[in-house]
Amino acid sequence: MIRGDAFPIEPWQVRETHLNLDQLAQSESLFALSNGHIGLRGNLDEGEPFGIPGTYLNSFYETRPLPYAESGFGYPEDGQTIVDVTNGKILRLLVDDEPFDVRYGDLDEHERILDLRAGTLTRRVRWRSPAGKQIKVVSTRLVSLVQRSVAAIEYVVEAVDEFTRVTVQSELVANEDQPEQSDDPRVSAVLKHPLEAIQHEATEEGSLLVHRTRASKLMIAAAMDHLVEVPGRVEIDAIAHEDIARTTVICGLRPGQKLRIVKYLAYGWSSLRSRPALRDQVAGALAGARYTGWDGLLKAQRAFFDEFWDCADVEVDGDPDVQQAVRFGLFHVIQASVRAERRAIPGKGLTGPGYDGHAFWDTEGFVLPVLTYTKPDAAADALRWRASILDLAKQRAELLDLQGAAFPWRTIRGEECSAYWPAGTAAWHVNADIAMAFERYRTVTGDHSLESDCGLSVLVETARLWMSLGHHDRDGVWHLDGVTGPDEYTAIVRDNVFTNLMAAHNLRSAADACARNAETAYEMGVSTEETAAWRNAADSTYIPYDAHLGVHQQCEGFTKLREWNFTAETVYPLLLHQPYVRLYPSQVIKQADLVLAMQWQSHAFTDDQKTRNVDYYERRTVRDSSLSACTQAVMCAEVGHLELAHDYTQEAALIDLRDLHHNTRDGLHMASLAGTWTALVAGFGGLRDDEHILSLDPALPEEISRLKFGLHWRKYRLAANVTHDEVTYTLRDGPDGKLTIRHAGEELTLTTRTPTTVTLRTREALLPAPEQPPGRAPRRHSAE
């Protein structure tokens, strides 16, 4: 956990006021910079101490054999693990002869600021060496959102009260040592020295290292160049060896004098391009960076964010913690995706090695909904990545004796990397989640080109998968057996409601898409009979319901399973303390599953069902997954438990700023950070789109006095400003100047001429707020 006072609650930045070495790894994740292509953990400039050193390039991975004590047919043989690539962040400093190291001497001041509008990480240090020399260092770091291959660091050293000889060693370091990892299965595999040296070059002020991974045979080039400004004499020297390149800058500073170094970094990797091509690519990127210059890079970065925040910002009056956190979350979601450009968005973005750097259903299920409404181009890019691995997904389906495509549960490059099939391959719902993301993109943006370019194939092949997985029983009812829904504590079940509804939606969406793209569908061999069969299966899908209790069953028979024996001694997360063999056949739920179905397939449930289902499942959900709190927030808000929804919103929002899951060290929880937006906008804003119309139905909890959010919808930009009593919708621009939305279930036409203000309906809960399992009630963290 990170204490509530670790970072002052400030609306547009995350500021660390002093260095806490015990939380170094967590801060490295929080202060990570990325553009979706390059990711730099917030390691200290001087390289150590560190929690986990981390420099990542999206989809740059190494393969490793997956071991099985007892193997089985269809188990993936190779895993993919993100690689800590050549570290260009390092700027070591010697003060006279003593290395600047925060663990020695006196650290009089140490502040780090992640600026959510500037897109930079700034560090301010005042340090007195063991020999008594005092210096100030101010460094500012950015990963350019505009120049995709470029990162840059401005590093300024100032002598304070005496003449000081200052030596700065700016480095590129490959094959850094990694700390030992724990046994927690959510942590990544450790790769030791994964990079083979291919080439090294040094010129006076810059250098370049080229390496290659041993098994995956990916080549990476990293290059640096420097601008050095200093009043007096300076000596600059550069060397390069296989795993290190170093530019050394030496000068003397009188009190008040400053040495300023701008370090430009360029990265590139390829599985195809030759060494010279790659070398030239990074050299070119470096030249581009020098040409733009430090100030130019800074300016472009801010301009990017200005435009983003203009539409996407969320204002939360009354809860400054959530206000800060929702912006922090959107900032990292943008960082993880905006220049990913048809590569995966991993569960932890490029902020740490957790989950081996894999992408899961988190992307389509939790991150893309936010991007679709706030940065639709980035959503389209991510979907194009999915479509690009369709052939691998078809091969996987074929291996499993199935039709269509079976997308991987976890992967970097597209191959299935899940070594535990009950919570991997059996979680077929990932395919419907992907289909839904395509469908949502089309609905929200009105852009049909993605569907015709690549979405249709994805819809058709996932529909075919479902048809070969499901079957009709003797009464004509369609079933999906042996599946695992979102809740990983209840696996390999019959007729999981979430999966069944999502599959039915996938089948209908595919049939509709084929009707819209009849010619292409015909070329893909889709017949009228085939789409009719899809609709028939969708219409006859079994939805288990316990009439006695009046609640849906998460899966067939769920409500008759044994109850979990919660006690005051129950320790969470359960998966680290209880075997699957006990968890699976019990009514204990890791994360929203049936409750998530009620958000994503809202129209399939009545209000009364939603109320009773929330009540039933809240009592059994332990929230051992970071993919749960935001969903619980949304559905608690819908059924009128607004305070509970607020608690869940805080939990989703503060997951990393407070390290609530104790693993922020391994990277940020991108889905939960995105989920903060969802909790606010879908929860308190009531946003739904599962019926192809923009539906809103706001209601605020007591403490939040005002919530304002902006959305992209079709070619419109829309803002909603919600108070406890009313909502004002502003249609900022768009074709015809008018748009019909659904507000609180009724159609409402907005115009660009004037904002529309509507009184909110009163939201009353039909049941009292439910309790959660012992120790699992969400807490109001802002109260700390």
Added chain:
Amino acid sequence: MIRGDAFPIEPWQVRETHLNLDQLAQSESLFALSNGHIGLRGNLDEGEPFGIPGTYLNSFYETRPLPYAESGFGYPEDGQTIVDVTNGKILRLLVDDEPFDVRYGDLDEHERILDLRAGTLTRRVRWRSPAGKQIKVVSTRLVSLVQRSVAAIEYVVEAVDEFTRVTVQSELVANEDQPEQSDDPRVSAVLKHPLEAIQHEATEEGSLLVHRTRASKLMIAAAMDHLVEVPGRVEIDAIAHEDIARTTVICGLRPGQKLRIVKYLAYGWSSLRSRPALRDQVAGALAGARYTGWDGLLKAQRAFFDEFWDCADVEVDGDPDVQQAVRFGLFHVIQASVRAERRAIPGKGLTGPGYDGHAFWDTEGFVLPVLTYTKPDAAADALRWRASILDLAKQRAELLDLQGAAFPWRTIRGEECSAYWPAGTAAWHVNADIAMAFERYRTVTGDHSLESDCGLSVLVETARLWMSLGHHDRDGVWHLDGVTGPDEYTAIVRDNVFTNLMAAHNLRSAADACARNAETAYEMGVSTEETAAWRNAADSTYIPYDAHLGVHQQCEGFTKLREWNFTAETVYPLLLHQPYVRLYPSQVIKQADLVLAMQWQSHAFTDDQKTRNVDYYERRTVRDSSLSACTQAVMCAEVGHLELAHDYTQEAALIDLRDLHHNTRDGLHMASLAGTWTALVAGFGGLRDDEHILSLDPALPEEISRLKFGLHWRKYRLAANVTHDEVTYTLRDGPDGKLTIRHAGEELTLTTRTPTTVTLRTREALLPAPEQPPGRAPRRHSAE
């Protein structure tokens, strides 16, 4: 597969008429000798060529880490693998200067005979060296059933037509190289050079090697001594190094002259005893062997088998293949168990490294029923082994947050070694199988001492396990969810009928045992309330039944799962070609499960239910397990499909003699070999004991004209001689001279004065014989 003419069909021996190098590994398993403590694969005397070199000591294993790409709580960290220990079988021969090697020169004659009454393996060779020298070798090997630590080899070399210089190198070799293994999960892990040398000694005619395993820290001593007889001058020389001891015998033989060597071997191992104690133990055993002498060992061996066959022999007129096979099977079952003495009986006995040398439920479920009726002392020993690991089973239960004891699914020493919990830990039925074996032992032998010594604890702790696993639903019905029954293609299910019936039986047996041993039960903390709860759960156990189809459901909902898409191209075993994620939710069955329940819990089903269940499940059972054919034989016989039962009997019987599962190379299928007896005696003899009375109800298939079998029952020995029309029961001896049994459902009192002959009732099938999945009909192998 082994061709039907590989071994002539002879009633009391298995004879190989010529050496087939392609089937060397299979023959090594078939010709393995063992006493349950020492196991020697049938490797050639000269050590090579070999399929798999193998010398085993029961429970002498090495541990190895079990790897998990994604680990989980409660997964066993260490596996146990049987070790190929110091090989004392080796007698290398040089003919003049040329090594005797069957791959060179001319092998004019090569015969091996496993004599099922003598308990020996004899080999006769006539060989001409590449230089043209002809010799005869006759070797006979035994592992003493009487002197537990002793094996011996008589090795006789004869010069045929010229003077020949003969050199015999008799060796002890540790850390033999092992062949590379396949990826088949049923094969063992390969340990490379697992033994650390501790001590080596050589005297003129004998030597000794002491080794220790690196991780499990078990110490083993192997020693040899020689008796050498030869007409002329002989030189004998001995050396010993760390991993080899060698006694060299050199002499010259004129035509017709013979060199005779008797090699005595002694083995011992311990986890506790000191090196000197172990050394003295094997030296003492060796002295004992020399004292008894070769002829004495041979005589004692034959005497042992004479006594065994006198009661246990099964005569099968009309099917010489099964006649040979049932004796072969009983021979190996005896070899695997008789001197195991409170060690496990592994699934493959001590005949090969398959399944890592682990013991499974096969022991209690398939091997012990046979031993209980034919060699009850050996059954008691095996059950005492189970009881000896009760503490480990209690620790395992505690780790899994359960009450009572959870016995391992697979193990050598007692710790759970199953790395795949859905077909390991979740197969809780192993606990009820063990309880049933204790209960059967008491019922059949009338010996209550085992129960009071250790059986009661096992019954109580397994009953407690079931109570903590099961739960009552809101209607008071008792369920067991998340379990895997015998059928490993349908795992982690709700209410598996087999498991539920067996658990209920376990609960009732435990309650009855507590009533019989009230004082001991009281000391174990068993209250009247507790046993009442056991009986209540047993009485309210849910048994899923499909009223529409009129069949039991193997598990809840089974009959509504999708059907497996069998085609002409379906390849078996399915587990090597299909993923679990497809197999589990389909109506495809690896091995008898519901059908096994109908054998072991016969009283719980009506005749009509049995008929319809057999019909339904026969069509869906692919028999990818060797634990299936015998059960299908028994139940097909009961419902009147006598010819089909005969086919299944042949399949069970010939599994290894014909290598029907293509893995006899890794060791014999002990359960299927025992199952031959079961197919005949429980199938065609109709033996049942689940109602605590000896029930028989014979009926023969067409080709078998007469079946005779003997049984131990309480203190009686009983024989049944069955023809197509009648059965004659002979009560050979026993207290009071009379015994009441149940014949064809009616009580029948037998006396020692005179045999009782009864006419058989006509067995008519109520339904036509069912078909099996394509390619899975059992074949009549004798017709080949």
